Amino acid sequence: MQKHLNTRPKTNMLIAILCFVFAGLQSSATETDTTQVIEIGGIKQYISISGEAPGKPVLFYLHGGPGTAVSAHKDVVTGELEKYFTVVHWDQRGSGKTLQMNETTAPPTFDQMKKDAEELLNFICNRFTTDKIIVLGNSWGTLPAFHLAQRYPEKIRALIAVSPVVSNLRSQQITLELLQYYFEKQENSKAIQQLSDVNIPDSGAKEMLIQYRWESEYNGEGMSDEQFDQLLHYFQDWEKMWFPLYSELYKNDLERSAGSIKCPVYFIVGKKDLTTYFKITEAYFHKLKAPEKQLFWMEDVGHNIPGIAADKMQKTIIEYIVPLLNLSETIK
Incomplete structure (x- = not known):
C-alpha cells in the first residue's frame, strides 16, 4: 500500500547536501535526555538518549552520510x-563526537559498521x-x-526506511542518463560538458558533486x-575518510541481499529523489516480502528528508505508522 503526502518545504541546498553526502515495546528507562560513551567495536562511541515520556517504546535512529551524525541537531x-x-x-564510527574521542587510523569498512550496529542494537535492548x-x-x-x-x-x-539506498550503482547510472538527456534537450552546454566527465562508479568526490549539482538544477534548485x-x-576533506x-x-543491492524481511517495513520516500532514484526504490518496495509493508510518498521533496522536511517525516511516523504498530496504548 502506498500513501502520498503533500509537502512543499522551503529548501536550503547547502544544508541538504551536507546532511547527506550525495537518517517487547516497553522501556524500563527512568531517565531521559542523557548521553553515554560506551565501548563498541573496540573504540569509544557516543550515544544520546532523549524523550519527554519515560516508559515509551524505544526508537533507534541510524543517521545518513556516511559520516554525518545528527545528534548535535x-x-x-x-x-x-x-x-x-x-x-x-x-x-x-568516524562521525560526530565518536570521531572526536578516537584517533582514526583507517577509513571504516562496511563490515565494521554493520558489526557496530549489531552491538548497539544489543546494548539498547539490554539498556532498556x-x-x-x-x-x-535514513539514507x-x-x-x-x-x-x-x-x-x-x-x-x-x-524498520522505518527513509530515502533507502536500494542500489547505489543502478540509481546513479539511471540518474546520470536522465540528467544527460534532459540537459541535452535544454541545450545547456555547461551541464552537458560537466556531466560528460562523470563516470559511474564515481572515481572521487568531484564527480559525485557534479552529478548532485545538476540533480539540484533539475529539481529547481540552482x-x-x-x-x-x-x-x-x-x-575533498570528506572523501579522505x-x-x-x-x-x-x-x-550492495537490496534486491539481491534483502529480498525478504521478517518484520514490518515502512518506507518514507521523496517523489523527487534522484540521489537514490525513487523509481528503483518503488520497484524494490513492490518486490520486498515482509509481514507488513507500506510506502509513504512525500511530494515535492528530494533525497534529504530529515534535512528539508523533518517535520513532515515525524508527522508521518506519528500519524500513520504508529497506529499500524498498535502503539496507541503506550503513546499518549
Missing part, C-alpha cells in the same frame, strides 16, 4: 518523536530491558538498518559556481 530531526518515543541517536525496538534508518543509515532487520528480526518491532567550490572543499566506504556501496 537532533531537536530538529526527532524533536517531535521524542514526545512519543525514547529516541537513541548514535554518532557512528526490552525485547523489541523500532529502527529508523546511508538504511543499509546497516536493513542488515539488523535481516539478522535480528525478533528484536525489531519495525547551485552557483561559488557554492560548488565551497562544497567541493568540504567533499569516507570514499573507500562509499565505493563499497556500489556492490
Whole structure:
C-alpha cells in the first residue's frame, strides 16, 4: 500500500547536501535526555538518549552520510518523536563526537559498521530491558538498518526506511542518463560538458558533486559556481575518510541481499529523489516480502528528508505508522 503526502518545504541546498553526502515495546528507562560513551567495536562511541515520556517504546535512529551524525541537531530531526518515543541517536564510527574521542587510523569498512550496529542494537535492548525496538534508518543509515532487520528480526518491532539506498550503482547510472538527456534537450552546454566527465562508479568526490549539482538544477534548485567550490572543499576533506566506504556501496543491492524481511517495513520516500532514484526504490518496495509493508510518498521533496522536511517525516511516523504498530496504548 502506498500513501502520498503533500509537502512543499522551503529548501536550503547547502544544508541538504551536507546532511547527506550525495537518517517487547516497553522501556524500563527512568531517565531521559542523557548521553553515554560506551565501548563498541573496540573504540569509544557516543550515544544520546532523549524523550519527554519515560516508559515509551524505544526508537533507534541510524543517521545518513556516511559520516554525518545528527545528534548535535537532533531537536530538529526527532524533536517531535521524542514526545512519543525514547529516541537513541548514535554518532557512528568516524562521525560526530565518536570521531572526536578516537584517533582514526583507517577509513571504516562496511563490515565494521554493520558489526557496530549489531552491538548497539544489543546494548539498547539490554539498556532498556526490552525485547523489541523500532529502527529508523535514513539514507546511508538504511543499509546497516536493513542488515539488523535481516539478522535480528525478533528484536525489531519495525524498520522505518527513509530515502533507502536500494542500489547505489543502478540509481546513479539511471540518474546520470536522465540528467544527460534532459540537459541535452535544454541545450545547456555547461551541464552537458560537466556531466560528460562523470563516470559511474564515481572515481572521487568531484564527480559525485557534479552529478548532485545538476540533480539540484533539475529539481529547481540552482547551485552557483561559488557554492560548488565551497562544497567541493568540504567533499575533498570528506572523501579522505569516507570514499573507500562509499565505493563499497556500489556492490550492495537490496534486491539481491534483502529480498525478504521478517518484520514490518515502512518506507518514507521523496517523489523527487534522484540521489537514490525513487523509481528503483518503488520497484524494490513492490518486490520486498515482509509481514507488513507500506510506502509513504512525500511530494515535492528530494533525497534529504530529515534535512528539508523533518517535520513532515515525524508527522508521518506519528500519524500513520504508529497506529499500524498498535502503539496507541503506550503513546499518549
